[in-house]
Amino acid sequence: MNTANLLGFDEVLERFDPALGLEVHVELHTATKMFCGCPTTFGGEPNSQVCPVCLGLPGAMPAVNVKAVESAIRIGLALNCQIAEWCRFARKNYFYPDMPKNFQTSQYDEPICFDGYMDVDVDGETFRVEIERAHMEEDTGKSSHIGGATGRIHGADYSLVDYNRAGIPLIEIVTRPITGAGDKAPAVARAYVAQLRDLIVALDVSDARMDQGSIRADVNLSLAPKGQDTLGTRTETKNVNSLRSVERAVRFEMQRHGAILADGGSILQETRHWHEDTGITTSGREKSDAEDYRYFPEPDLVPVAPSREWVEELRGTLPENPTVKRARLQAEWGFSDLEMRDTVGAGALLLVEATIAAGASAQSARKWWLGELARRANDTDTSIDALGVTPADVAAVQQLVDAKTINDKLARKVFEGLYAGEGTPAEIVEKRGLAVVSDEGALSTAVDVAIAANPDIADKIRDGKVAAAGALIGAVMKEMRGQADAGRVRELILEKLS
Known part of the structure; x- marks a missing residue:
C-alpha cells in the first residue's frame, strides 16, 4: 500500500482509537559477548569475532556475562521496574540464517526486570508508558543481501552472513499497550524512544547509536473502533532505526490500518519492514505467537539470582x-x-x-x-x-x-x-579561507565602492535615516563574500556619511 491509498489521519482519529506498543532492543557495550569471551568491537572483519559458543557448535558450553546482568539490573531500576529474585534463560526456537544455533537464548516467562514505567512529556501533557518487562537475550548475526535494487532478500543475487554480532548482549524493553494518546500517538512513540535512549546513554551501558543498530525499535500498532475496549489486531514494524522514523512509522500504520478497516477488511497479524526512503511499510512475515517458538528452559545455564544487597548497591549508581x-x-x-x-x-x-x-x-x-x-x-x-x-x-x-x-x-x-x-x-x-576580514584598508575601500554604487541610499543616510545603512552593509558583505566584519562596516559607513 502506498501513501495514495491511506486514510486521512484526521479521519482515522474520528473513527478509531489507536493503541501502540514498543519493543526496544539495546545492544550493551560490554567487552565480551553474552555467553562467551568473544570481543564485541563494532566494525570488525566479518566472522572474525566468533567462537564455538556463539557459532552454536556441538558441545560448546555458554556462561553468563556478569557485566551484562549488572547492566540489565541498572536499566530495570532506572525504569522503576521490580528486579526478580530468581530468573532463568530459555531457548526461543526458530530458524533464521543469522541464528547459527537455530535458537536464541533469551528470557521468556521469568524476565530479570518487570512492572516498570517511564513518564514522557508531549506538548505539555504527561503520558505514563508502562513497562511490562526488560529481559536479557543475545543478538543475531547480520545478513547482507547482494544485488537487486532494495538491499533486501527479494531480488538479491545472493546473501552473506556475518556472525560477529551473534551473541552480543541485548536488553529487550517491552511496553504494555499505550492507549489514550489519540492524535499524539506518533509523538508519544518518538518521545518515549528518545527519552529511553537518553537514559541508556546516561547509564553508560550502551552507545545507543541508532545509526549503528545498537538501539533498535519495533513498533506495534493496532486500531479499535471508537469507544471499544477490546484492542484491535496489531502489526509489528521491525528495526526502525531513527527517532523520526519511529514517529513516521506509527503515523503510516495508523493510516494504513484505517484504510483497510474503513473498507471492511481485516488486519493480518504480521511483521512489517519500514522503508526509510519512501516512508512506507511492507509485509514481512506472518507474526508468530509465543507458543510458536516452543520456549523451554535453557539446560546449559544456571538460573540468575541477584542478591538484594547487590541490587541496592546498583541502585546507588543510577544517574x-x-x-x-x-x-x-x-x-x-x-x-x-x-x-x-x-x-x-x-x-x-x-x-x-x-x-x-x-x-x-x-x-x-x-x-x-x-x-x-x-x-x-x-x-x-x-x-x-x-x-x-x-x-x-x-x-x-x-x-x-x-x-x-x-x-x-x-x-x-x-x-x-x-x-x-x-x-x-x-x-x-x-x-x-573563511576568516572575517577586519583590515581597515580593505573594509574602507569596500565601503567607498558601495557608497559610490548606491548614491540614493547614501543620501538617505546623510539625511538621518540610519536604518538605510543595512542595504550598504549588505552590498559590502556580498562584495567580500560574507567575510567582512559587519559591525565595523556599519561604523565606517556612518563615519563616512555623517
Missing part, C-alpha cells in the same frame, strides 16, 4: 532521573517551556548539554543543534547525532564566532567542512 534532570537543566539554561520541549523533541538534550560543557553558552548550543544541524539532519534524513559533528565541534565553532574570527554565515560553511570530514573547525577556517 539523575530524566524528568528531574530536564527541569533542573531548563532552570539552569533559562529555556522557556517551548524551547525545552523543542530540544527534547529533536533528540538534542544530551548534545546541547555536552556542548555547554565544552564551553558554549546555552542559547548558542541550542541555536546550532536545533537550527543548522537539525536542518541538515532533516535534509539528509539522518539522525541528528549521526551527522559526524560532535558537541566539542559545535562549541569550537561558537568560540570562533565569539572571537569574531568568523560570523554566523561563515560558521555554516565551517559546518559544511565538518560534515565532509575536513578537520577541526579552526583547520577548516584556515583551509577554506
